[in-house]
Amino acid sequence: MSLQAAKNDADFTRLLGESLEKPVFLFKHSSTCPISAAAWREFKVFMEAHPDASCYMNLVIEDRPLARKIAADTGIPHASPQAILFRGGKASWNASHGDISRENLDLAFQSQTK
Numbered sequence: 539m540s541l542q543a544a545k546n547d548a549d550f551t552r553l554l555g556e557s558l559e560k561p562v563f564l565f566k567h568s569s570t571c572p573i574s575a576a577a578w579r580e581f582k583v584f585m586e587a588h589p590d591a592s593c594y595m596n597l598v599i600e601d602r603p604l605a606r607k608i609a610a611d612t613g614i615p616h617a618s619p620q621a622i623l624f625r626g627g628k629a630s631w632n633a634s635h636g637d638i639s640r641e642n643l644d645l646a647f648q649s650q651t652k
Contacts, residue, residue: 540585543597545597564624565620566608568598581638583640617634623646
């Protein structure tokens with residue numbers, strides 16, 4: 539299971555560049571929210587099932603400027619928790635709160651790897 543931090547503009551630029559080659563997930567997480575904790579458990583199960591998936595995490599409280607930039611740059615309103623799949627340098631899928639499940643993550647990932 540590989541998870542990289544997305545803390546600043548350089549990390550986000552690296553994520554976008556990586557998505558030019560393969561799908562990349564970003565998980566926006568609040569360390570103080572029980573709903574986010576539940577979504578994080580689902581995301582971890584997804585990562586364990588897909589060790590080849592490239593995944594990043596943005597801690598929205600600790601790294602708020604990047605969380606806001608991601609929302610502004612993608613046009614996807616900020617939510618926490620939130621999972622965003624990037625492909626070709628752009629957001630291609632997103633889910634938040636209870637919609638973040640291993641099944642939904644699997645479906646999104648499979649649709650981008652075909």
